[in-house]
Amino acid sequence: MLNRLRSTALLLSFFLPITLFAQTATSLDDTLQLNEVVVRGYATNRRLLETPASVGLLTRRDLNQRFGTPTIVPALNTLPGVRADERSPGSYRLAIRGSAIRSPFGVRNIKTYWNELPLTDAGGNTPLNALDVRALGRIEVIKGPSGSLYGAGTGGTVLFSGLAVPANKSSVEVSALGGSYGLYGNGISVQTGKNNSAISLNYNHLQSDGYRDQSAVVRDNLSFIGSFTVSPKRTVSVLALYSDLHYQTPGGLNEAQFKANPRASRPATATLPSSAAQQAGIYQKVGYLGFSHEYRWNDRIQNTTVIYGSTTDFANPFITNYEKRADQGIGGRTITQIRLPNGPLPTTFTVGAELLRNFTVxxxxxxxxxTADTIQTDEELTARQATLFAQAETELPAHFRLTAGLSRNDARYGFTRFPTRAAGALPATLLARNFSPVWLPRVALLRTFGSNVSAFVSISTGYSAPSSQEVRPSAGGFNTTLNPERGTSYEVGLRGSALKSQLRFDIAVYQFQLRETIVRRSNEAGAEYFVNAGRTDQRGLEAQVSYDFLPPSYFASQSGLFSLLRIWNSLTLTNYRFRDYQQGTADLSNNKVPGVAPTTNVTGIDAESRSGFYAHVTYQFLNQFALNDANTVLSDPTQLLQATLGVRRSLGKNWAIDVYASGDNLLNRTYSLGYDLNAVGNRYYNAAPARNGVGGVRLSVKW
Known part of the structure; x- marks a missing residue:
């Protein structure tokens, strides 16, 4: 590792003097104004100002420049209402408006897409850790139920996009980074754009020894994205992803262990071995291949149809068992849009369907x-999701716009358990769980006030069947009594700009009433299972405000010192409580829902100069929150300070270099980035790294 760091330092020392006398390179991406941002959420392809929904947007600057370590977690945590955890390096958990209360690990109850290609499988699981943030160019997060167009789910929807490929240009970028706790990474990105095609090929490697014992990670990602204009009316696209990931799982600590040595992994007990002794970890290989066909009959009617296939090879040596899983997925989605711009009420109709299927051994x-020992269970699981949807968006008089959507959702599981012993074995057991199809409506009304301000109200219904990892938890078996979640969300939003667009704001208030809330339990060995917990009442306020110290006319003049000088703040206030929740003899009604901070505040300062220097400072605060349903244990407040300094310069006509240094947890606080909720033995804590740093370089050539 020291040799790699010396190599990186030598590279920086060689190029840095050159950059100080070279031409300025182009900014990573343009400064986006709220009135100009076009979002894809709900298939509107309209400005964010004209979108009647809460949508968070992350650009390439947010994903690949603001933070030095190449992980998606810190960028997502800058959005109000969104919380990403990394319990150990590579182990991601994502919550949109508290949707992770049923996720001990992984991403559930959230739908994800890559340019209409579904990334979430038929079992409701999303391999978020199979994506590398260095290959991403944009993320949109739709907050709250979005079943009217994206199917079942009560948390929200995430839309991914790759790096933009400039037309009629080709480029190659190589990168390297090194940092604390054995962090090392490199990558290469090749892009070429022609009149009728755009191709992007990315390879990225990352490895780390980890801050805690038994927390090393090694990840390799390869992606190919291609778009080909076959004719003036037809475009064909392809997405190919492959991820090879191994990360160790140190396990949760109780409070005494956490305070005594936060770097320790879970120790042995009188009845169970330690995480290190059992070599606890995840081995995950994911392959994904998808094709998209877009056809434009005319300027009013177009259709996009996608199909995909996926495969996952998964192994999880745990403290009490060793799980091996093979999963094959297939699916498709078709969406047709019909625009009727003329007439007294211009309307856009969107209709489509989505079908997903998974087979798991x-x-x-x-x-x-x-090492895997004697077989304990041998099971197969099939999962199927079918969705039909329709939406109408109509422009009304007096600057109103009405959106109304409806979808039909059908989820089914089939489960087979095979005998594992020849002598006296029972015959194979076949079980099925078919949930009744549900209709999910959504209605939203938006009004614009001039060209700078808009307000909206919406009512949407959410429905989430148990995921495949909930009906068939890691310890095996099939849960035939777990019911789907279902609820209704009411939301009011206001967004816009003032002071000649220097001040921008986006505020939303919501109430989500959820029935049959799914929560996680664990047995004495730590294996999880899931139960329904009655109702929850989830109320929240999300606000995002930014201020540019200099007016747009200053930036448009192409003169002066700065190309960006901004301060911003993201605030999330929540009050999530159980209703009608009985746990044994204890009545937990009115208790706070665990894992959801009542106050989350993130503040940042962004500065970029025309000479190529840039700086980003981010401060994050989370108030304490409950770690179990009984509310008897609370987290510690979290304060996290991060900063990145860099310079991006041109080297002649075709070459450019970007050199940066970044610091994380600069206040050197002991905190947990991801708690184990309702943990047996009070093992709630997973310590995040102490103060650490990373430095890197990106070298590119364009022609």
Whole structure:
């Protein structure tokens, strides 16, 4: 590792003097004004100002410049209402408006897409850690139920896009980084754009020894994205992804262990071995291949149809068992848009369907020091989701716009358990769980006030069937009594700009009443299972405000010192409580829902100079929150300070270089980036790294 760091430092020392006398390179992406941002959410392809929904946007600057470590987590945490955790390096958990209360790990209850290609499988699971942030160019987060167009789910929807490919240009970028706790990474990106095609090929490697014992990670990602204009009316696109990921899982600590040595992994007990002794970790290989066909009959009618296939090879040596899982997925989605711009009420109709299917072979073995032992369970699971949807968007008089949508959602599971012993074995058991199809409506009304301000109200229904990892948890078996979540969300929003667009604001207030809320439980061995917990009442306020110290006329003049000078703030206030929740003899009604901070405040300062220097400072505060349903244990308040300094310069006509240094947890606070909720033995804590740093370089050539 020291050799790699010396190599990186030598590279920086060689190029840095050159950059100080070179031409200025182009900014990573343009400064976006709220009135100009076009979002894809709900298939409107309208300015954010004209979109009647809460949508958070992350650009390439947010994803690949603001933070030095190449992980998606800190960028997502700058959005109000969104919380990403990394319990150990590579182990992601994502919550939109508290949707992670049922996720001990992974991403559930959220739909994700890559340019209409579904990334979330039929079992409701999303392999978010199979994506590398260095290959992403843009993320849109739709907050709250969005079933009228994207199917079942009560949390929200995430729309991913790759790096933009400039027309009629080609480029190659190589990168390297090194940092604390054995962090090392490199990558290469090749892009070429022609009149009728755009191709992007990315390879990225990342590895780290980890801050805690038993927390190393190694990840390799390869992606190919191509778009080809076959004719003036037809465009064909392809997305190919491959991820090879291994990360160790140190396990949760109780409070005494966490305070005594936050870097420790879970120790042995009188009845169970330690995480290190069992070599606890995840081995995950994910392959994904998708095709998209877009056809434009004319300027009013167009259709996009996609199909995909996926495969996952998964192994999880755990403290008490060793799970091996093979998963194959297939699916498709078609969406047709019909625009009727003329007439007294211009209207756009969107209709479509989505069908997803997964087949999973899942076996549990004993775990003997990280090696699979005697087979314990042998099971197969099939999952299917079918969605039909329609939406109408109509322009009304007096600057009103009405959006009304409806979808039909059908989820089904089939489960087979095979005998594992020949002598006296029972025959194979076949079970099915078919949830009744549901209709999910959504209605939203928006009004614009001039060209700078808009307000909206919306009512949407959410529905989320149990995921495949909930009906068939890691310890095996099939839960035939777990019911889907269903609820109704009411929301009011106001967004716009003032002071000649220097001040921008986006505020939303919502109330989500959820029935049959799914929550996680764990047994004495730490294996999870899931139950319905009655109702929850979820109320929240989300606000995002930014201020440019200099007016747009200053930036448009192409003169002066700065190309960006901004301060911004994201505030999330929540009051999530159980209703009608009985746990044994205890009545937990009116208790706070665990894992959801009542106050989250993130403040940042962004500065970029025309000479190529840039700086980003981010401060994050989370108030304490409950760690269990009984509300008897609370987290510690979290204060996190991060900063990045860099310079991006041109080297002659075709070459450019970007050199940066970044610091994380600069206040050196001991905190947990991801708690284990309702943990047995009070093992709630997963320590995040202490103060650490990373430095890197990106070298590119364009022609």
């Amino acid at each position: 899942d076996r549990n073995f004993g775990n003997r020091g990280g």
